[in-house]
Every structure is written in structure tokens, then in C-alpha cells.
Amino acid sequence: MLKIDGLVLTVADPDTGQETEILHGSTLALAQGEALGLVGESGSGKSMTLKCILGIEPAGARVEGSIALDGTDLLTASGEQLRRIRANDLALIAQNPHGALNPVLTVGRFLIEGMSDARSLDRGEAQRRAAALLAEVGIEDTDRVLRSYPHQLSGGMLQRVVIAGAISGEPKLLLADEPTTALDVTTQAEVVAILDEKRREHGLSMIFVTHDLDLAAAVCDRLAVMKDGAILEIGTPDEIRDQPKTDYTRALMAARPMLYPEGGSGGTPEPDGTVSAEEAGA
Ligand SMILES: Nc1ncnc2c1ncn2[C@@H]1O[C@H](COP(=O)(O)OP(=O)(O)OP(=O)(O)O)[C@@H](O)[C@H]1O
Numbered sequence: 001m002l003k004i005d006g007l008v009l010t011v012a013d014p015d016t017g018q019e020t021e022i023l024h025g026s027t028l029a030l031a032q033g034e035a036l037g038l039v040g041e042s043g044s045g046k047s048m049t050l051k052c053i054l055g056i057e058p059a060g061a062r063v064e065g066s067i068a069l070d071g072t073d074l075l076t077a078s079g080e081q082l083r084r085i086r087a088n089d090l091a092l093i094a095q096n097p098h099g100a101l102n103p104v105l106t107v108g109r110f111l112i113e114g115m116s117d118a119r120s121l122d123r124g125e126a127q128r129r130a131a132a133l134l135a136e137v138g139i140e141d142t143d144r145v146l147r148s149y150p151h152q153l154s155g156g157m158l159q160r161v162v163i164a165g166a167i168s169g170e171p172k173l174l175l176a177d178e179p180t181t182a183l184d185v186t187t188q189a190e191v192v193a194i195l196d197e198k199r200r201e202h203g204l205s206m207i208f209v210t211h212d213l214d215l216a217a218a219v220c221d222r223l224a225v226m227k228d229g230a231i232l233e234i235g236t237p238d239e240i241r242d243q244p245k246t247d248y249t250r251a252l253m254a255a256r257p258m259l260y261p262e263g264g265s266g267g268t269p270e271p272d273g274t275v276s277a278e279e280a281g282a
Contacts, residue, residue: 001205002030002053002173006065009048009229011058022048023229025065030173035199035206037216039252040226046209049226050175053207054090055082069172088116091166093176093195097158100165101150107161108146114165133164137194156187160194167198174199174206181210192219213252217241225249
């Protein structure tokens with residue numbers, strides 16, 4: 001359903017005009033209902049890949065190659081086609097849920113406005129549907145949460161609300177960009193479990209961006225390992241674990257020794273869980 005071919009992203013320095021190539025020809029494909037983890041250290045190009053899919057790359061950037069969603073190339077689609085695709089087919093779950101919600105609207109309004117048929121629903125029906133969405137993502141006191149403004153809720157609760165909103169539109173593709181990094185550790189596990197469960201239930205495809213190879217392995221069918229704007233290898237979690245093709249991948253695994261006890265030779269994790277390139281032997 002998604003086919004990225006030879007994706008090259010070049011940005012120009014706004015002052016000097018000097019160009020830097022950030023993505024060097026990424027190629028990957030995603031099947032309907034499949035979850036793909038984009039994994040790599042900070043700065044490897046994971047978020048930029050998502051931005052290219054969403055068409056929100058930095059101002060002045062040049063994108064080459066193709067990004068086809070069910071046959072429509074997002075890089076050459078018309079403005080109207082893109083608007084429709086972004087509204088109906090793509091949903092972003094970003095690191096910070098506060099950025100996804102309008103601070104002056106209640107959670108109820110946020111969810112109701114996101115319903116494609118919101119205008120034809122009477123108030124009671126819209127409220128009931130919004131409450132059902134919250135219940136789906138494990139929120140119990142739905143009335144209170146629907147009446148709440150974003151600042152009155154915890155990050156974990158808000159990220160559940162964002163997930164509820166994302167799945168309610170039945171998008172073709174969920175784009176999750178480090179969706180739990182900003183949450184505390186206990187909440188992280190709960191939110192990832194909800195995302196994983198709901199995505200599978202609804203049969204949605206997903207690209208899951210993280211620097212945490214273990215986490216990606218737990219929720220994704222395949223992993224693509226990124227470094228310096230290039231995809232080094234793609235495989236199932238088992239393939240990546242059992243036959244890593246690069247020292248860099250081995251080092252990413254070694255950064256999480258608990259689940260990958262035989263995870264290779266090099267690479268001390270930085271405090272944020274990333275691995276330096278030198279230590280990775282790259
Ligand atoms: N607005 C921008 N203009 C120019 N270059 C940028 C911009 N944002 C990021 N970059 C560069 O693009 C490269 C890839 O960054 P990207 O944010 O995609 O990495 P990432 O793998 O998502 O890292 P992180 O895990 O820290 O989010 C980096 O070298 C970064 O410095």
C-alpha cells in the first residue's frame with residue numbers, strides 16, 4: 001500500500017544557500033496491515049522520512065524519488081489530492097500529544113470535529129461516539145475526560161486521546177513518531193500496548209519511528225535500520241536479531257541488553273539510549 005522509491009531529501013541553508021543531502025535514496029515498501037519500525041540513532045533521518053510522507057519537510061527542501069500510497073505518488077499529486085489524502089488516509093501520532101490538540105477545545109470537541117460525518121450527527125450521538133472512542137483506548141471516566149481541556153490531562157491520557165482520534169478515521173497509514181518518548185516509563189508500556197492492540201484490531205498499516213530497537217521489535221512486523229540518512233538493512237525482528245548485517249545494528253541491540261543478551265560486541269548507549277557511531281564501529 002505504501003511504496004517509497006529512491007527518496008532523496010535535500011535542504012538548503014537559508015543564509016548561505018548551501019545544500020545538504022539528508023536522505024540518500026531510501027527505498028521501502030509496506031503491505032496493507034503491516035507495521036514497519038524505522039529504527040536508528042538520533043539524526044539518522046527517521047523523522048525526516050515521515051515528514052516527506054506527510055509533505056511537511058522543511059521550507060526550501062527538495063524531495064526526489066517517489067512515495068506512492070495505493071498508487072498515488074504523493075510527490076506529484078495535486079494540492080486537492082494531497083489535502084484529501086492527509087485528511088482521510090494518513091494519521092500522525094507525534095512525540096508530544098499536546099501539539100496534536102487545540103488547547104482551547106475540550107477533548108470531546110477534538111474527537112467530534114475529527115469525525116468525518118460530524119456535521120450530520122446530533123449532539124447526543126456525537127457525544128456517545130466520542131465516549132466509545134475513549135473507552136476503546138482504555139479510558140474509564142469518559143465523561144470527565146470528554147469535558148477536559150488538554151492541560152487538565154496527563155501526557156499518557158492525552159496520547160490515548162490522540163490514538164483514539166487517529167484510529168477513528170480508519171486511516172490507511174498510521175505514522176507514529178516516537179509516540180511514547182515523552183511519557184513516563186510505566187505509561188509508555190501501556191500506551192504502546194494500546195496502540196499495538198488497536199492498530200491490529202483495525203488492520204491499519206503503521207510506520208513506527210523509534211531509536212529503541214527492542215520496542216520496535218515488539219510491535220512491528222519488520223524493521224528498517226537507519227543511519228546517516230540511509231537504510232542499512234530491512235528484515236523481520238528475528239532476522240535483524242539473529243543475523244544483523246552491520247555493526248551499527250549490533251550496537252543498537254547491545255544498547256538494550258535485557259532482551260538481546262547476545263547482542264554483539266560494541267556500543268555503549270548514550271543516556272538517551274542512542275549509540276554513538278564510533279562505538280557502533282561504523
Ligand atoms: N529543519 C531542518 N533543516 C535542515 N536539516 C535538518 C532539519 N531538521 C533536521 N535536520 C537534519 O536532518 C537529519 C535527520 O534528522 P531527523 O530529525 O530525521 O533524525 P531522527 O532520526 O528522526 O532523529 P531523532 O531521533 O533525534 O528525532 C539530521 O542530520 C538533522 O540535523
